[in-house]
Amino acid sequence: MPEPDGAPSGRDDRSQRQRSDRASHPAKPRGGGAQGHGASGRDAPLYGALDLGTNNCRLLIARPAREGFRVVDSFSRIVRLGEGLSHTGRLDEAAMDRAYDALASCAERVVRKGLDSARLTAVATQACRQAENGAAFIERVRAGTGLRLRIIDPAEEARLSVEGCLNLFDPRAEAVLVIDVGGGSTELSWLRKQGREMKTVAWMSAPLGVVTLAERHPEPDDVVGPAGEVWYEAMVADMGAAIAAGGIVDADMRDLFGRGRGHMVGTSGAITSLAGIHLNLRRYQRDRIDGLWMTRKQCEAAADRLKALGPDGRAAEACIGPDRADLVLAGAAILEAVQRAWPCERVRVADRGLREGLLLQRMREDRKPRRRRRRGRQPAAAE
Template sequence: MLIAKPARDGFRVVDSFSRIVRLGEGLSRTGRLDDAAMERAYEALLLCGERVAKKGVDSSRLMAVATQACRQAENGPAFIERVRVGTGLKLRIIDPIEEARLAVRGCLNLFDPSVEAVLVVDVGGGSTELNWLSKRGDSFVLEGWMSAPVGVVTLAERHPEPAGALDDWYEAMVNDMGAAIAEAPVNPALRELFVSGRAHMVGTSGAITSLAGIHLGLRRYQRNLVDGLWMTRGDCEAAADTLKRLGAAGRAAEPCIGPDRADLVLAGAAIMEAVQRAWPSERVRVADRGLREGLLLQQMREDRKPNRRRRRGRS
């Protein structure tokens, strides 16, 4: 949840809240949202509803969306209705292209204006959205996108962590994700921009921010140090190697990961590595932002339109 007010350089955060609920847990096996997962998500949404009400947010100014788990699950609409009745939050299930475009909008000011192309990678629990943009004039234009039905939860469930050495297990996850993104819906010539160093990646989600926290050796998560950080491909691989050496208990003890993400973080690292192999990029920019911020910026842009019309009418 994110509540904000418009500001000259974007917006000012009034309140925010997040909780890992793993709504898609078990979905790849059953095709349904699990009862325990729905309960976790419902409790978190109940808290969001209470905080929204406490801040006096006008319901017409509230945007609430659901993504892959609710799109895919047979009982997704029933869960949406339960949330509406119990919390007052009217969740709208958005399609993959809208999710992808919102993630891009939330990260636009992290693009290096000197490059010729950018790949935005948004890793979720049940899917991963990839967006390719190329430079045209002073702006970046979407060249193509895909929603791969592989996220950190689905990948971790397909590949349970073994005891002992983890290299082969990790490689299997990388290959699984690599197969899912093998047929990129963009001109193959675009890849040359990445190979030749004229493009970069932007990673948004816990998958990349966790790697950033490990890379920086943070003893507590600090968004101001992570958001906008530049990492090299080697930095990402070194952080993944550190996570493998730590083991499950060591990962759970890391302040930038914690027990809720300990069994998912290497799946996220594997997804990022698969993308980097397919679209070689020496530079990766870390984004602790994405869909929520994209929604806010979209709403603020829409809010300004009638104001402009009213000003023109008075002049």
């Protein structure tokens, strides 16, 4: 994929090159299960997926492969498109300029790699859904860069995130809860084993993400003291109320998680950052984070360490950086709220999600054989 979602921005080119090299010989499949028949390898056509979120702009370019796909190029930049949106209802001019510049860089990469624009799927999520001027910004991007972004609804966003994480599901599990923490919203998808496959049985979109939650609850000066604990608990409670408002109640499913027969999958920069803190990484290493299993206690311990670090300490962490230092605890609070609402001991960390889902969906669609028109006798002409 692009630069690690959990890594700080500002290292796009260097991290992208490192990840592209690793992706050409991945230790584990990138993005999904077997791709079936059709062209793969160097002769396979390029596909692209672009995701403009509330906080990040991400591009992934890949070729189909037998085990999923192999990354050719990637890009990720924190743009904070949704900054201030929860207060004004509109995209801020400076935020739009940041996002536009990142999208222009993506358009240049698409051209440089020779990606056919017909095989590029570009989407925008919560910020453009919510903003009064979201559609106008999408048109500005089209006119200026040639990129045609489609604003997707929460249901499609949740489905694509699940699609991108499928091969991280424990095959022995009877239930899985996928948590996609975005900048402006959080999508939750509950899956249950039916026969040999996992099927989505419920989903919801909470209108809180790391940007909106952090703006609603500004960090206090004394974050390591009692005020910091009150602040953090207020974020957990806010997200807990949003989950409760979703109305997803399934006693049988909850029992499966409680008895260790289900697990969570967490996909977001905030959750990959928690994993990096847990592993004490000096630099972001996707091959160690993507697919990592963490216990609930380990998640809580990583969050406690983030609180103790304070803003400056978090900014200095390699897996967080200054652009994410004020958001990562909001992400930890969102995960904590989900774990309290749906007690579960195991969380699998995913450095993958919506973009991977977009790629796999498009590659699968292109593999479907086209129906041939039957050749038969022409109807007799009317007498």
